[in-house]
Amino acid sequence: TQLLEQSPQFLSIQEGENLTVYCNSSSVFSSLQWYRQEPGEGPVLLVTVVTGGEVKKLKRLTFQFGDARKDSSLHITAAQPGDTGLYLCAGGANDYKLSFGAGTTVTVRA
Amino acid sequence: GAVVSQHPSRVICKSGTSVKIECRSLDFQATTMFWYRQFPKQSLMLMATSNEGSKATYEQGVEKDKFLINHASLTLSTLTVTSAHPEDSSFYICSTATADTQYFGPGTRLTVL
Numbered sequence: 001t002q003l004l005e006q007s008p009q010f011l012s013i014q015e016g017e018n019l020t021v022y023c024n025s026s027s028v029f030s031s032l033q034w035y036r037q038e039p040g041e042g043p044v045l046l047v048t049v050v051t052g053g054e055v056k057k058l059k060r061l062t063f064q065f066g067d068a069r070k071d072s073s074l075h076i077t078a079a080q081p082g083d084t085g086l087y088l089c090a091g092g093a094n095d096y097k098l099s100f101g102a103g104t105t106v107t108v109r110a
Numbered sequence: 111g112a113v114v115s116q117h118p119s120r121v122i123c124k125s126g127t128s129v130k131i132e133c134r135s136l137d138f139q140a141t142t143m144f145w146y147r148q149f150p151k152q153s154l155m156l157m158a159t160s161n162e163g164s165k166a167t168y169e170q171g172v173e174k175d176k177f178l179i180n181h182a183s184l185t186l187s188t189l190t191v192t193s194a195h196p197e198d199s200s201f202y203i204c205s206t207a208t209a210d211t212q213y214f215g216p217g218t219r220l221t222v223l
Contacts, residue, residue: 042214
């Protein structure tokens with residue numbers, strides 16, 4: 001059972017457009033991570049957020065952690081073909097385990 | 111972040127044989143590692159938690175006698191898929207854990223014929 005729900009499941013946009021991926025849960029997490037995974041490779045960490053209401057920016061990527069630490073969003077500005085991949089959110093507990101969302105497959109067309 | 115390697119990256123085996131996958135933490139000592147399985151176009155499913163010097167903890171529904179985990183040192187955990195069958199074909203990924211983040215290996219693609 002996935003504790004984290006990601007939406008949308010698939011997203012296909014044109015280069016230069018913006019996109020937002022959502023990650024929601026009924027559970028409170030001590031931290032939340034976002035990963036990007038390309039086919040045939042392991043997930044690569046993009047960001048970890050730990051404080052409710054926290055906003056982090058990584059170049060064209062903006063991450064928000066909800067005030068109640070139950071939800072998060074990833075916003076990409078002016079998407080590029082290199083942003084194509086599977087985006088995964090994961091909630092952390094105190095036992096180091098992660099609960100993963102189902103993932104959002106993002107395709108950016110040139 | 112931590113650097114994690116896996117070996118082999120790809121393996122093809124016959125049904126009934128056993129396959130060992132290695133996961134190495136290259137730049138820090140990992141008392142805890144995790145093993146995941148990922149089917150095509152799906153998310154990661156945690157199989158087990160590997161603890162250095164003690165028995166692994168398996169998630170519900172994962173057969174411990176089929177997926178043998180050994181974590182004999184702080185830099186190496188191994189997953190052995192015993193008597194592999196075609197339904198075991200999958201992408202196996204390990205990770206190491208820090209306080210609030212996991213770092214993943216590049217994965218091992220297992221194909222059982």
